[in-house]
Amino acid sequence: MIRFDSVTKRYPDGTTAVDGLSFEVGEGELVTLVGPSGCGKTTTMMMVNRLIDPTHGRIYVDGADIAGVDPVTLRRGIGYVIQQTGLFPHRTVLDNTATVPVLTGWKKAKARARAAELLDLVGLDPAVYGPRYPEQLSGGQRQRVGVARALAADPPVLLMDEPFGAVDPVVRDRLQKEFLRLQADLHKTVLLVTHDIEEAIRLGDRIAVYGAGRIEQYDTPASVLGAPATPYVAEFVGTDRALKQLSVTGIDRGDLERPPFVRLGEPAADARARLRTEGARWAVVLDEDGALHGWVATEELTGGDGTVAGHARRMEAWVPVTGTLKAAFSEMLKHDAGWIAVLDGHRFLGVLTPTKLHEALRRTIGSDEQGVPRERAEVDSVPTE
Known part of the structure; x- marks a missing residue:
């Protein structure tokens, strides 16, 4: 669904934000871009909807080179969620959510009906929250509205830039669970930027671990934790990566x-x-x-x-x-x-x-390190007596 082909972004002052990126995101896949501040992950995401244009290389969405697509048309077909939600303060929650459908030519009544459906889907009763204004909502509720608005025109691609970073840990946990529930039903193609490796592991089907302007490893959460590709990745995911792997290892x-x-x-x-x-x-x-x-x-x-x-x-x-x-x-x-x-x-x-x-955990780590299926991994037994 999304393909980067040797994409580089270099600014006039000589700063290289990303250098030679080549990777693909499959249809219905949720990929998390994770790394320290300034590593190029947000630049990568913003090039997909042409808020930033690459210096070299090509980006394809659903097979089409986006360089040949009108930027406004492109953006109306891609959902976009940011940390501070970007809600219009003088518009009601219902009208905020209906923004993109209205801009794409939907009748106002149809757009509002769709907005009400989406608010309900993200756990906000439209009869209660629809007439309210953003300032009357909590941070977590505003984030839910931001997600609903991004989904309102049913875009195949969803871009999310630190979407849960502005709320407290308890609300963040709830929002992550809610989004995973939504994704299981909707199967959107998602690029999600985060600096939090725990969030990347929890949400991503695959993770792109960024160094300085390049991807150091692009793989499943289990493989990134179990078999880091470079010393940099091993250091970034942390010395407690075995404990983190508990969250991505299923019960056998x-x-x-x-x-x-x-x-x-x-x-x-x-x-x-x-x-x-x-x-x-x-x-x-x-x-x-x-x-x-x-x-x-x-x-x-x-x-x-x-x-x-x-x-x-x-x-x-x-x-x-x-x-x-x-x-x-x-x-x-x-x-x-x-x-x-x-x-x-x-x-x-x-x-x-x-x-x-x-x-089970040791066998999973062993399977990643040895490059074999979990049931064939060889690990030494630990005596219990």
Whole structure:
């Protein structure tokens, strides 16, 4: 969808902002440009909508050389979100959001209807927030309006320059989650500039790590963290890159353990006898459909006519199988748990232990370093006793 072909930007004073950039962004891909201030990442993004023109080289959007496209026409077909949102202070939120559709010739009623849909999509009730003015919104709400406005004309390409940088960390986390949800539904082609490697890792399908005017590495977050291409990249992503990799490493079903389990309706005495025979001190409690209910200690199962249901404890420490090792580790810490249940919907798959989590992370790092699939990575076992 976006292709840079040997693109250089050099200013009259001799300053070279970017030098010989060649890379591609696939349709529906979210690429983060990350690096220190002055490295050329914002210049790169601004050349895509011709706010800056390159000195040499070509940039193509959907196969067309943008040098031959009228800049105004080009910009109306590309969404643009900046850190301070750039909302018009004397226009309502609804009219701000409808700006681009109106400029491209939409009827006002249609443009406002589209604006209302987008406000709802980003979590702002148009009946409540539509009549308000930007000064009546919080920083996070203004950023949401900025995203809605950029999406209003349904552009295939979205440019985002530090879009979440002007809000506090809690709001920033929420906005990042919301944007990932939107991107999963909309599949826009996105270039997002950030100086924050954590944000780049969390949001990007691929990351372009910038040095001075050039890309040092262009790869997936897992590969950038697991196998930095240069000492500069290794230093930039940080010495704690193994911890950062938790956030981009998914849970593998092969790493799950299957502990003893009992059913809710099973007689307590029978369950206790079976677990003691197996030498189990506790068991997972499932319902008849295999959904997780909780857990129970073997010694808490008493005789009589009671069932396991009368002794089971609810299980709060769990994650979906689609989650990451970071999410699993966070839940372990939150609940001070020695293991965490992994679910597919409501169905119980197994548990992830700290040992298995560590092995999974080491295997992922090993696969990146060795250039082989994760399941074929060779790592030395760490004795646990």
